Amino acid sequence: MSKEIASELKQVFDWIDKNQEEFIADLQTLVQQPSVSAQNLGLFECADLLQKMMKNDGLPCDKYELPGGPPVILGDVPSSKNPKKLMCYAHYDVQPPEPLDKWIFPPFSATRSEGRIWGRGATDNKSGVLSFMKAVKAWKAIADDLPVSIKFMFEGEEEVGSTHLGPFVRDNPDLFRCDAAHCLDGGMNLSVPVPEIDLGLKSILYVELIAHGAKSDVHSLNAPLVPQPAWELVRALNTLVDENRHILIEGWYDGLWQLGEEEIAQLKDKVCRVDVDAMKEDFGIKEFALGRDNFEAMKARSYEPTCNIAGLTAGYQGPGDKTIVPCEASAKIDFRLPPLIDASKALGKLKKHLAEHGFSDIEVRSVLGDDIEPPYKISVKEDISQAVIEAAELVYGYPPIVNGVSAEGTILRHVWMPTVLTGFAQPDCNLHAPNESVSISTYIQGIKFAAAIMWAYGKM
Numbered sequence: 001m002s003k004e005i006a007s008e009l010k011q012v013f014d015w016i017d018k019n020q021e022e023f024i025a026d027l028q029t030l031v032q033q034p035s036v037s038a039q040n041l042g043l044f045e046c047a048d049l050l051q052k053m054m055k056n057d058g059l060p061c062d063k064y065e066l067p068g069g070p071p072v073i074l075g076d077v078p079s080s081k082n083p084k085k086l087m088c089y090a091h092y093d094v095q096p097p098e099p100l101d102k103w104i105f106p107p108f109s110a111t112r113s114e115g116r117i118w119g120r121g122a123t124d125n126k127s128g129v130l131s132f133m134k135a136v137k138a139w140k141a142i143a144d145d146l147p148v149s150i151k152f153m154f155e156g157e158e159e160v161g162s163t164h165l166g167p168f169v170r171d172n173p174d175l176f177r178c179d180a181a182h183c184l185d186g187g188m189n190l191s192v193p194v195p196e197i198d199l200g201l202k203s204i205l206y207v208e209l210i211a212h213g214a215k216s217d218v219h220s221l222n223a224p225l226v227p228q229p230a231w232e233l234v235r236a237l238n239t240l241v242d243e244n245r246h247i248l249i250e251g252w253y254d255g256l257w258q259l260g261e262e263e264i265a266q267l268k269d270k271v272c273r274v275d276v277d278a279m280k281e282d283f284g285i286k287e288f289a290l291g292r293d294n295f296e297a298m299k300a301r302s303y304e305p306t307c308n309i310a311g312l313t314a315g316y317q318g319p320g321d322k323t324i325v326p327c328e329a330s331a332k333i334d335f336r337l338p339p340l341i342d343a344s345k346a347l348g349k350l351k352k353h354l355a356e357h358g359f360s361d362i363e364v365r366s367v368l369g370d371d372i373e374p375p376y377k378i379s380v381k382e383d384i385s386q387a388v389i390e391a392a393e394l395v396y397g398y399p400p401i402v403n404g405v406s407a408e409g410t411i412l413r414h415v416w417m418p419t420v421l422t423g424f425a426q427p428d429c430n431l432h433a434p435n436e437s438v439s440i441s442t443y444i445q446g447i448k449f450a451a452a453i454m455w456a457y458g459k460m
């Protein structure tokens with residue numbers, strides 16, 4: 001099924017196979033260095049280690065200190081025949097390993113067992129970091145040159161929202177400028193053993209709505225005398241969406257990406273090839289919300305703006321009864337903003353809506369800050385989209401699953417370039433959970449995938 005592979009690329013693949021013990025050992029070394037961004041643990045040490053490993057591999061790189069955050073590692077490896085520059089983005093920070101007692105092997109042991117490397121970050125995303133490095137090393141070993149100029153971009157706070165990266169990119173755009181970018185922090189599908197490819201990003205507005213009442217809880221005999229924040233909040237929430245989940249905030253859908261033939265074709269292909277029904281089983285539901293069929297469900301998942309109540313808190317919920325009027329009620333709400341909704345205006349529209357419906361007393365806090373990343377979307381016809389698709393088919397033997405949008409990204413609002421998220425995380429690799437691991441063969445294939453993307457993009 002796999003297309004014929006160009007002879008130079010074939011040599012690169014063979015070199016990767018031959019040198020896999022080195023790649024495995026390096027992955028173990030990198031996983032053994034804890035780098036937990038949520039706990040500010042080991043990030044500087046990990047950046048130093050990574051820089052040292054890159055220098056060992058003959059890859060020039062610089063470490064940039066971000067005020068208040070962990071360093072960013074940037075490295076440029078020019079191609080003598082192709083000045084077009086491709087950014088390789090990955091992150092060296094990891095999720096916290098807790099709960100520790102659930103791990104079979106200690107989370108930073110990087111134990112090799114059953115054909116896998118076990119440890120926090122083994123998949124997410126230290127194997128991604130090394131795939132880029134080893135792919136470039138392979139090209140240099142075989143061709144003494146690269147098919148395209150490469151910029152490495154490895155950050156250390158992806159798992160906590162990259163908060164310090166945005167201002168740094170804003171102040172140093174030239175450090176980041178490339179013709180395209182891709183990221184190996186995505187996954188493979190459950191039913192088809194081939195990477196998924198995401199051509200865009202949904203953004204998120206995460207707010208807390210707080211209704212205030214008396215200065216403390218009041219005996220409910222006095223309910224006629226004091227404000228009732230719980231009811232106030234319920235009424236306010238009820239104005240946000242209708243029973244079909246359509247968002248009722250004025251102008252919310254302005255700019256929304258209208259699906260064209262290419263997006264419809266991608267959705268149809270996905271519904272045919274992916275076991276969408278398995279999702280229902282996974283959720284423990286009989287049918288998708290609003291009676292949506294598989295196509296409509298996948299379309300909504302990618303392209304529909306959503307307003308979700310993530311948490312709702314008020315008053316007494318313990319055993320027995322407690323007759324109070326609570327003094328406060330609050331809700332956490334996430335709005336997913338698909339392309340190309342203007343994320344910078346969303347919070348203002350929400351506040352205006354509440355005020356116009358008589359809820360100006362309800363406090364609105366933006367949980368992730370006011371500076372929201374914009375959603376983005378690129379065409380499947382972009383060179384980088386085509387290159388990643390071609391590379392996936394070459395390495396995995398099947399056409400990849402192409403999604404319209406997914407999530408991730410901070411750089412693009414300051415330096416625009418067409419960007420594709422893809423990756424080789426397997427459904428069983430326990431991302432963000434105890435016993436994270438990567439299968440060695442998946443990792444080695446991932447290095448080939450990175451090498452093939454460089455090749456396919458270079459020739460476009």
Ligand SMILES: [Zn+2]
Nearest residue numbers: 124125158185
């Ligand atoms: Zn990740």
